Amino acid sequence: MRSKVLLFLVSYLSWCLLTWVPDWQHLVVGIFVSAFVVFIIGDLFISGKHLSRYPIRCWYFAACYVPVLIWECIKANFDVAYRVIHPRLPIKPGIVRVKTTLKTDTALTFLANSITLTPGTMSVDIDREKGVLYIHWINIQATDIEGATKTIVKRFEEILGKIFE
Amino acid sequence: MKMARWILGTVILAGIGVWIIFRPIPFLFHHNLPNVGFFGRTLFILIVACFMCLYRIAKGPTSADRIVSTDILGIMLVGLCSILTVTTHRSWYIDIGIAWALQSFISTLALAKFLEGKDFDE
Amino acid sequence: MNEIIGLILISVGLAFDLLGCLGLIRLPDVYNRLQAATKCVTLGTCSILFGTFLVVGVTTPGIKALLCLFFLVLTTPVSAHALARGAHRSGIKLWEGSVVDQYAEDKEGEA
Numbered sequence: 001m002r003s004k005v006l007l008f009l010v011s012y013l014s015w016c017l018l019t020w021v022p023d024w025q026h027l028v029v030g031i032f033v034s035a036f037v038v039f040i041i042g043d044l045f046i047s048g049k050h051l052s053r054y055p056i057r058c059w060y061f062a063a064c065y066v067p068v069l070i071w072e073c074i075k076a077n078f079d080v081a082y083r084v085i086h087p088r089l090p091i092k093p094g095i096v097r098v099k100t101t102l103k104t105d106t107a108l109t110f111l112a113n114s115i116t117l118t119p120g121t122m123s124v125d126i127d128r129e130k131g132v133l134y135i136h137w138i139n140i141q142a143t144d145i146e147g148a149t150k151t152i153v154k155r156f157e158e159i160l161g162k163i164f165e
Numbered sequence: 166m167k168m169a170r171w172i173l174g175t176v177i178l179a180g181i182g183v184w185i186i187f188r189p190i191p192f193l194f195h196h197n198l199p200n201v202g203f204f205g206r207t208l209f210i211l212i213v214a215c216f217m218c219l220y221r222i223a224k225g226p227t228s229a230d231r232i233v234s235t236d237i238l239g240i241m242l243v244g245l246c247s248i249l250t251v252t253t254h255r256s257w258y259i260d261i262g263i264a265w266a267l268q269s270f271i272s273t274l275a276l277a278k279f280l281e282g283k284d285f286d287e
Numbered sequence: 288m289n290e291i292i293g294l295i296l297i298s299v300g301l302a303f304d305l306l307g308c309l310g311l312i313r314l315p316d317v318y319n320r321l322q323a324a325t326k327c328v329t330l331g332t333c334s335i336l337f338g339t340f341l342v343v344g345v346t347t348p349g350i351k352a353l354l355c356l357f358f359l360v361l362t363t364p365v366s367a368h369a370l371a372r373g374a375h376r377s378g379i380k381l382w383e384g385s386v387v388d389q390y391a392e393d394k395e396g397e398a
Contacts, residue, residue: 020350077303077330080323084310087171093319094386097393116364117329122322124371124390134390136318136371143387178309203294210301217308221320229317229374236366237311237324240359241304244335247352248297251339256348259339263355270362273370280373 004042011037061163068159069114076119083138094140095124098133098149100157107164114156121152185209204252211245232276239269293341300334303327316382317374325367333359 015030016022083091102108112123112133120138127134135152142148185206218241221234246262249255307327314320336356340349381388 014354017350017354020347073326073330076326080310080326081303081306084306084313084323087168089313089315091314091319092384092386093316093382095318095381095388095390097389112368113364116367117326120322122318122325122371123368124318124375127393134393136322138319138322140386200294207297207301210305214304214308217312221311227317227374227379229370229377229379230320233317233321233324233370234311236370237307237328240328240332240363241308243355243359244300244304244332247336247339247355250348250352251342256346256351259348259351259355263351263358266355266358266362270358270366273366277366277369277373280370281376 003044004038007042008034008038058163061159065159065163068155069117072114072118072155076117079119080138090139092139093137094143095134095136096140096143096148097145098135098153099145100131100133100149100153102157102161102164103131104164107160110164111153111156111160114160115152118152118156181213185213204248207248208245208252211241211248215241215245229280232273232280235276236269236273239265239273289341289344293338296334296338296341300331300338303331303334307331316385317379318371318381321367321371321374325363329359329363 011034012030015033016027019026019030083089100108100111102111108126108128112126115121115123115133115135122136123133124136125134126132133153135148137148137152141151188209215238218234218238222231222238225231225234243262243266246258246265250258250262304327307324310323310327311320314323333356336352336359339352340356343349343352375390
């Protein structure tokens with residue numbers, strides 16, 4: 001039931017943004033369209049139960065997380081630009097494995113997306129039973145599992161664990 | 166040999182840049198737009214980047230290269246639609262951009278599934 | 288003032304788009320190309336969309352540009368991840384100058 005209500009709110013909000021300059025005709029039609037979407041795929045939009053337990057704390061840590069992500073993303077772009085322009089291509093690529101302690105689906109998805117947007121790393125695959133991520137790294141600094149984990153995952157894992165678990 | 170290729174590419178890119186900067190471009194614009202020259206050069210730089218993607222599509226050794234550059238071309242066309250929205254004052258270009266972004270995401274997922282060598286209904 | 292900041296953001300986005308496509312041409316491998324192109328082109332296009340929002344203000348195309356930016360940030364890393372996994376499963380080797388491939392080692396151990 002909570003999944004259906006959340007999906008209704010999200011789709012109604014996106015309808016209002018798509019038909020901006022709000023008008024009563026657009027708002028009424030949007031109610032019908034959102035109800036139709038909920039009628040079709042209402043059960044698939046799974047909501048996390050943890051989000052409703054400590055809502056204020058979750059939003060506080062999310063507000064801490066977004067500036068970190070944007071700063072890492074800008075750093076990543078300058079790093080890639082330097083490697084592309086340099087005449088001798090200073091790259092040393094390879095695929096390493098790192099460990100993670102997160103368990104939830106949402107947390108793992110956000111961790112993989114953050115790793116893809118940060119400097120020099122891109123997630124290739126996830127093994128959920130062992131808790132192992134495979135990461136393509138454009139300039140390898142450590143091939144053992146502890147060093148790679150310390151360099152790549154640590155800066156996001158703590159804050160994501162506080163948000164989602 | 167590598168150094169010579171790097172110098173050749175730099176010279177070609179610098180030539181294209183100089184040609185873009187010194188060429189007047191009066192087309193496709195709303196008559197009230199203040200920065201006509203800036204937006205014209207913007208469009209030409211994006212078109213040069215799209216041609217780089219087309220080169221990788223034509224040359225790419227494996228099929229994965231072609232799929233990657235098709236995806237990147239789709240993302241850049243979203244930016245092109247956004248700039249066309251500013252220059253022509255028609256708001257439906259950005260609608261094309263949103264639809265293109267979502268459709269390109271779904272088609273890329275389907276192509277990745279095809280590359281993996283499985284059936285589509287898994 | 289908003290318009291000047293928007294024009295500067297559009298210029299920065301163009302530069303990053305061009306660098307991403309240069310990486311698509313220069314780098315030697317599917318995975319490296321995917322990395323460079325995905326990061327640079329994502330931030331470049333998001334910067335262009337935000338510059339568009341600043342130039343046109345809170346109007347219909349401005350709000351739609353913000354929505355498009357949100358979709359792009361959500362969907363691009365997912366498609367890059369799917370493409371890298373599909374390329375590795377389909378048997379494309381890494382570049383010969385690369386150091387380790389622990390994913391292939393684990394796959395060999397399972398099979």
